[in-house]
Amino acid sequence: MNIAFSPCPNDTFVFHAWVHNLINGAPAPSVTYADIDKTNHWAVAAKGPEILKVSYAALPWALKEYTLLPCGGALGRGCGPLVLTNDAPFASLEGKRVAVPSEMSTAYLLFRLWAAQNAPRGVGEIIILPFHEIMPAVRDGKVDAGLVIHEARFTYPSYGLKLIADLGDWWEKETNLPIPLGAIIARRNIDTFSLVHWIRASVEYAWANPDASKDYILHHAQEMSEEVVRAHIQLYVNEFTANLGEEGYEAVITLLDRAAQEELVPRINLRELRL
Structure with missing residues (x-):
């Protein structure tokens, strides 16, 4: 059985026991870190x-082949993406160059929903960068602002950057719901009950x-400090x-x-999301 997840600490923490054959009756999977x-x-x-x-934002395109599992993923409060700049916060992002980590990420989907309210005439150019390159690009003035995720919540002050918007906070005030970030999906021909x-x-x-x-987490943690991990x-x-759960x-x-x-x-039958 093959599985792909990120080397980020939350994923390696969640899957450590299964990957290391510590779950009774569970075959140790072959892992791709991506x-x-x-x-x-x-x-x-x-x-x-x-x-x-995967990102929850990718689900509408993936559901023909995959089903959403009700565990293993990442939702929460106070954990949303951040929009950062190296100058005083802008009155608006209209016309600005913004670096984002992926066009198909939940972070970018949330950014677009937020921007529809806060930059109705549209932002300027969207630049796709690997997430670890975004804060240096903002710091060095290569872009006007950056959309960051994960451990950047804890490290952006060390780059001298300033917060424009916390999209998780915006989402929670809009909906009173946790923010959906990462999902675990499985091919529809798999025994999902056991999985x-x-x-x-x-x-x-x-x-x-x-x-x-x-040790497993730190090995894959891309030089994060233990405190950040x-x-x-x-x-x-x-x-x-x-x-x-229902929420x-x-x-x-x-x-x-x-x-x-x-x-x-794409619009989907939202009832298909439940097992």
């Missing part, structure tokens, strides 16, 4: 492995044995990781419905 932009495109092209971590059990067991093992995965995990691994499904449905209304994603 940036979310790659897994999104694999899912949309239906050319990826059986199990993938969900194994992933939930891996999450529970991680919570019960928080130090067991430390801990903060990253605490922010993105929560009750929704074990079970989307989690409502958040996903609300995001994709709003995006479809703005013609940013």
